Amino acid sequence: MRAFVITGPGRAEVLDVPPPEARPGEVVVDVERAGVCGTDMEFFSGAMSYLHTGQARYPMRIGHEWSGTVAAVGAGVDRAWIGRRVTGDTMLGCGRCHRCTGGRQHVCADRYEIGIRNGRPGALAEQLPVPVKALQVLPDSVDPALGALVEPAGNALRAVNAAALPPGGRLLVLGPGTIGLLAAQIAAAHGADVHLLGRGAAALEFAASIGFTRTWTAETLPDLPWDAVIDASNGAALPALAADLVEPGRRVVYVGLASEPSPVDSRTLVLKDVTAVGVLSASGGLAGTVELFAAGLVDPRPLIAATVGLDEVGAVLAGERRPSWGPGPKIHVRPSDEGCVS
Missing domain, CATH: 3.90.180.10 (Medium-chain alcohol dehydrogenases, catalytic domain)
Incomplete structure (x- = not known):
């Protein structure tokens, strides 16, 4: 073969x-x-x-x-x-x-x-x-x-579940790549108010073309209370930014990986009482993703x-x-x- x-x-x-x-x-x-x-x-x-x-x-x-x-x-x-x-x-x-x-x-x-x-x-x-x-x-x-x-979306589903958003909660996704967009689609299907942060105009324009009009750059990001932040990027500085941006007592989820160390200051997590969750793989998210796709709730x-x-x-x-x-x-x-x- x-x-x-x-x-x-x-x-x-x-x-x-x-x-x-x-x-x-x-x-x-x-x-x-x-x-x-x-x-x-x-x-x-x-x-x-x-x-x-x-x-x-x-x-x-x-x-x-x-x-x-x-x-x-x-x-x-x-x-x-x-x-x-x-x-x-x-x-x-x-x-x-x-x-x-x-x-x-x-x-x-x-x-x-x-x-x-x-x-x-x-x-x-x-x-x-x-x-x-x-x-x-x-x-x-x-x-x-x-x-x-299903496999990449299974990662995204696990990330959204780990975010533990309240009903109608405001989610910020860092990185409008495949996993970030899948997480945005899944969170939106669950009723979340979804925002995306990116760098390139083309990626943000594409996100807007599939329904995500609340797209921002670092310069335009509004000062809003974020009920959860999912880092689906490969930027070494963004894990720390996620912890800085999330509301106290809420969750940050790390599903992206940088090619170099991406430190997070534990004092930020402790003093804000933030829960940080890492997601590796779609294991445990495959069946739920198939159900979302089969029901037409998410079409990636x-x-x-x-x-x-x-x-x-x-x-x-x-x-x-x-x-x-x-x-x-x-x-x-x-x-x-x-x-x-x-």
């Missing part, structure tokens, strides 16, 4: 690799759609921290936002899974340690992460092996594009700027964008196609 393989910093190619076999407890999925995200770009550039800590190494096959159809099952897996449309969790814990048995498999010290950690192959390929326990069934109303957005498809083939992925990871693509922040890949699709 064809798969996108990163062979070193700034180097990648589409290779013919052996197709996966369904091992005991696993299925093989025919990948219909996969998303490209900032983590993938960091692996391509060589900046991703896992490459420097030994948790990932080249060559590697990326892709952890995906949807597809189960094509084969391994020993111990019900054959009724064959033909089901699915997506799945990225985080695959060992299943034995105290974290896994305590419901925290996504922070298992020995976990695999699909397309990210400890050599587990990713979804930028025609087929993907996945443990059956990680699967999330997709209803007919959730198409392949929505299915491949406008975030997809284009859908391309595997041969285009290297250019995407290098930051290239075709003039014909839309303004959204997300690029999807259809692994079975060659060249630019749409």
Whole structure:
């Protein structure tokens, strides 16, 4: 089968690799759609921290936002899974340690992460092996594009839930990228008064085009009481800003990651009695996200700027964008196609 393989910093190619076999407890999925995200770009550039800590190494096959159809099952897996449309969790814990048995498999010290950690192959390929326990069934109303957005939106849903907004509360989201916009959409679906803070005019204009007219820059941000602040940015200074801006006794949620240390003064948290919550992964948020999508309460498809083939992925990871693509922040890949699709 064809798969996108990163062979070193700034180097990648589409290779013919052996197709996966369904091992005991696993299925093989025919990948219909996969998303490209900032983590993938960091692996391509060589900046991703896992490459420097030994948790990932080249060559590697990326892709952890995906949807597809189960094509084969391994020993111990019900054959009724064959033909089901699915997506799945990225985080695959060992299943034995105290974290896994305590419901925290996504922070298992020995976990695999699909397309990210400890050599587990990713979804930028025609087929993907996945443990059956990680699967999330997709209803007919959730198409392949929505299915491949479940994983990033699961992160956003967890962030919104962690914000613990009061009814009709005012939320400030830092960073109008994919996760920030998904969090904004989900919070708005729950009745929140959503505001976004960003830097680039194009990103803020896009946010306004999908209904978020309360968009600000650092210079225009109004002095309002923020019932919660979600930092979905990669700015090293914004975690501290989130703590400064949030109302006393409320919550800040950190779901974005900077490429350098981003300190927060604990005195701010203590003296304001602020709760700070970190969110890692969509684990625990997948089912709720599928329900939101299936009910039509959240439709993130406008975030997809284009859908391309595997041969285009290297250019995407290098930051290239075709003039014909839309303004959204997300690029999807259809692994079975060659060249630019749409």
